Amino acid sequence: MSEGIISAAVTSALHKALCKAQTDGQLRLAVWPSLVFDIPKRAEWGDLSTTVALGLAKREKRAPREIADVIASHLQWETDLFDHVNVVPPGYINLTIKRDQWFRVLTEIERQGIVYGDSTVRAGQKVLIEFVSANPTGPLHVGHGRGAAVGDAIANLLTRTGADVAREYYVNDVGTQVETLGKSVLMRMTQPSLEPECKDVPLPEGFYQGKYISDIAMAFVKSRSPTTMKSSEGAAIEAGQFAKDVLLQEILEDLREFNVHFDKVFEEHTLYDNGVVADALNVLRAKEYVYTLEEADWLATSRWGDDKDRVVRRANGQYTYFASDIAYHTHKFNRGFQQLINIWGADHHGYVPRMKAMMHALGHLEDSFQVSLVQLVRLVRGGKPVAMSTRSGEFVTLREVIDEVGVDAARFFFLMRRCDTPLDFDLDLAQKKSNENPVFYVQYAHARIASLFRMAQEQGINVPSSSDANLTLLGVQEELAMVKKLEEYPEVISESARCLEPHRVAYYLQDLAGLFHSYYYKHRILQADALALTLSRLVLIRAVQTVVRNGLIVLGVSAPETM
């Protein structure tokens, strides 16, 4: 179920009402309208409202108000579900749900527990999500961290909607950059720069500058006999391989610490070792999508909207990065994945059109490939941006951020904003233990509920099952508001998954936590002289706790019992 039980019931009632209207000849309904409704902005407009009548007016050639009246007249019969049905000009149908119906939400959450919010909209779909894929030429920086958090959360969302999801990290270990990496290591070795005081001496432009290069150089020296220390071509390759392996392991270690795990680390060089690149290009050449011009091979991407055709093999015989990517994505499809999702830094957006073109060339729907572009992260401390520069190698690493604010805060902050807008990451705020800090605020709602349960336990009160509580005692406005919010959760998940937008979950959790904190302050939950009320309130807040936890799991943030 991709929507809450109340929404589902209303959809079904609306469907029935339209059928009845059609059978009775009141509406033609040649084209069936989509049964959408939203939560009205104002409470006096009811719990839910639909604009189907407005949408139908043109096709039925009748006033929207009339159509709304017809539909409403049939909805009126659903007396178990609706308290009342109002038609408001120009043709809104406002629905007020019977109060008792709402309590079914609590029973449902109790029944489903950890899977509340899950759906089957992507059942049977094999999805490959490729993310991070940072080049193994240095440690992960904060931007990669955002990509990691976003990719992992999206993968969680897809799993929650029933997809069979594989997480993959693609390693560019072919080409000039590993060579440059090796040369950088050698240069640190051949200069007298292994001495600690020389680590800061900059290398010539175009080489990797970070201090980590010196560390790797030292490790490389230890692992090799001095005779192989010549700065020959062979030594550069060897040093590059060595450095790449070290850095990749460190990257994966950082990601593990960040609770990001991959099903597969896919190394680009295997595509060459196994002839996948040549095969993939041969297939495209057979379709006459690849042609030779001026001794280079081109893929005719401009046929499908790219600005120009792209070189796949250079005149010197070497394949381009794009050739690897063609092979890699061909290989993804060949492994049985139907939907490919890539999470990229926004600076790669210029690459998207040729990827879309590639899909056409490979004979797949353009929609089978989706990219989420993740914008930059700007670290802020004391209200001022933290200086970052990749050129000097003095960027802020993901590890430094994790060490400073913790995994939970880092992940939540990375997921707080829509990923295509730049993110200001406030390092001070992320560490605050107060309501200003959204992570803390949400986690604290979970912990506070756990604390209430402990307190109840001490008084000999266990949280009852919903069937053992009189839920109709839940009557105050704050309680109803929370239940309605809980009912929205499945749709929040399915919509976040559909749009690949995990930030919606973060916003939802802040709203829900806000409702809870406000409720907690206004109404006493544990009341010795009102046991029945206490029991029903415990059922309610357990449902809140379940949903907060489920949402945090999607974001990859822990749900603590105590704080």
Add this chain to the structure above:
RNA sequence: GCGCCUGUAGCUCAGUAGGAUAGAGCAUCGGACUUCUAAUCCGGUUGUCGCAGGUUCGAUUCCUGCCAGGCGCGCCA
């Protein structure tokens, strides 16, 4: 020059398969601790939804053109 993203309250941002009087947090001002965690809560203030047209019963949302900011436009990866 071409392309992509962004432009919503003082700040940071939600909201867009078109819907009713546009929201939240922060900041600011003023309140609430003999209390189940005050690690929290309550109230007040805040808008030409970048600008101009168009589509329509209705546009922050869709289309076109401008303006501003960011990013990208290699036989690099």
